[in-house]
Amino acid sequence: MAEKNKEQPIILVTNDDSIAAPGIKALVEAVKDLGRVVVVAPDKPQSGMGHAITIGHPLRLQKSFIFEGIEAYTCTGTPVDCVKLAVDKILHRKPDICLSGINHGANHSINVIYSGTMSAAMEAAIESIPSAGFSILDYSMEADFTAAKIYVKKIAEAMLAGKMDKHLLLNVNFPPVPEELLKGVKFCRQAYAKYEESFLERTDPHNKTYYWLTGEFQNFDKGEDTDVWALANNYVSIVPVQFDLTDYKLKKELETTWKL
Secondary structure: HHHHHHOEEEEEEEEOOOOHHHHHHHHHHOOOOOOOEEEEEOOOOOOOOOOOOOOOEEEEOOEEEOOOEEEEEOOOOOHHHHHHHHHHHOOOOOOOOEEEEEOOOOOOHHHHHHHHHHHHHHHEEEOOEEEEEEEEOOOOOOOOOOHHHHHHHHHHHHHHHOOOOOOOOEEEEEEEOOOOOOEEEEEEEEOOOOEEEEEEEEOOOOEEEHHHHHHHEEEEEOOOOOHHHHHOOOOOOEEEOOOOOOOOHHHHHHHHHHHO
16 A cells, blocks of 8 residues: 555645635645645635745654545645745645635636635746646635536546646636536736726724725737636636746847947
8 A cells, every 4th residue: 555655756745815715625625636635724714825935943744644545734824935835845846736725716817816725826837847726706605616526637638647737827717607617728928908097095993094805807908819708708718827027029120229
């Protein structure tokens, strides 16, 4: 039995909604038969943390028994901290793949920049671990993950089956519809869309001013090859992402036009 477990691929699972979120439970259920699943997730919600890391105070790991038969730990840090600690202090090696999510809420378009879900996956990719972040366009804790689990398993199987680029990074989003309404998968580009934000100004009981971030999502991209279009039309969107932010076209232009 020990030899069999040794040969199994190791699947690191994390998220940003905390280890208690229904989304990570759905993710674990989707892939638990594909290898040795190890969960390292935040002990509290960390949405919108982006690629933050903890440097000002100590981190703590606590063994969790929240998933039956699955090795799991909570971490007091950010999603990125979870990946770093998992590799260095729990696995003592790089897992075969890293899966993050399933996030409650969209991570399409510009959301990929802010997302703790995607930053955890990105950290893994930076460390040469093929990875994917999963999100569903439903913020409810009662979200139905039935259809999402089917595609999570298919994507994880594909990642494990072939020789993947060690920096593979996928941003996968699911529309909030039942399986029978899903039209399939679209490989997309990231839409140019963002939130038009504002801050509501209020006064607390001590007569001190505070602000509450709000905003409305605006899609400025009418292309039918984007993640926003795919999701609006009941497709699962998959956007291959890279962490090299260099604008190579502009770099070449500046080299020839700017005389500094």
